Amino acid sequence: MPRGITLALCIKQLIISKYQSGVKQAIIAKQLGLNRSVVSKTIKLHHIRNSLISPPKTGRPRKTTPRVDEKIKSIALENPFNTAMDIKSQLDDVNISIHTVRRRLRDSGLPARTPSKKPFISKKNRTARVQFAHGQKQDGIQYYFRMKETLISSNNHILTSSV
Structure with a gap:
C-alpha cells in the first residue's frame, strides 16, 4: 500500500516551476490546495533524483498472467x-x-462468490407454485364475496337503525 498521495506529473512540474520562479512552498501549497509537506517532499525528491518521474514500484510479482x-x-x-x-x-x-x-x-468486475444469475426453478417447484397461486386466487374471490356481503349487511343495519 503506497504511503502518502501520488501526484500527477503535471502537478509536480507546476510545483517545481513555481518554486524555481521564487514562490515560497507555503504559498504554492495554498494555491494548489495541497499540504505543505507534499510540496516540500516533491521539491526535495526532485532535487535528489533530478527527475519528476516516480521510480518503479517494488513488491511481490503477480502469480497469474x-x-x-x-x-x-x-x-x-x-x-x-x-x-x-x-x-x-x-x-x-x-x-x-x-x-x-x-x-x-x-x-474483472464479477461477483467473487455468489452466482451472477439465479438457477431456474425446477419443474416440481414450478407446478407447486402455480397450484398454490390458483388456490390463493379462489380463496381471494371467496374472501371478497364474504367481505362484500358483510359490508352490505352492516350498511343495511346502519341505514335501518338511523331512520
Whole structure:
C-alpha cells in the first residue's frame, strides 16, 4: 500500500516551476490546495533524483498472467454458478489459491462468490407454485364475496337503525 498521495506529473512540474520562479512552498501549497509537506517532499525528491518521474514500484510479482486472468473470467462467465473452488480446480496449469481467484474475479468486475444469475426453478417447484397461486386466487374471490356481503349487511343495519 503506497504511503502518502501520488501526484500527477503535471502537478509536480507546476510545483517545481513555481518554486524555481521564487514562490515560497507555503504559498504554492495554498494555491494548489495541497499540504505543505507534499510540496516540500516533491521539491526535495526532485532535487535528489533530478527527475519528476516516480521510480518503479517494488513488491511481490503477480502469480497469474493476463492470459490466466482472462481464463478465470471466461470460466466464471461460461457457468455463473461456479464457485471459486470450482474455477481453481479447472485451472490445471496454475497453482493459485482460492483467494487469488476471488481477487481476479473482483478485479474483472464479477461477483467473487455468489452466482451472477439465479438457477431456474425446477419443474416440481414450478407446478407447486402455480397450484398454490390458483388456490390463493379462489380463496381471494371467496374472501371478497364474504367481505362484500358483510359490508352490505352492516350498511343495511346502519341505514335501518338511523331512520
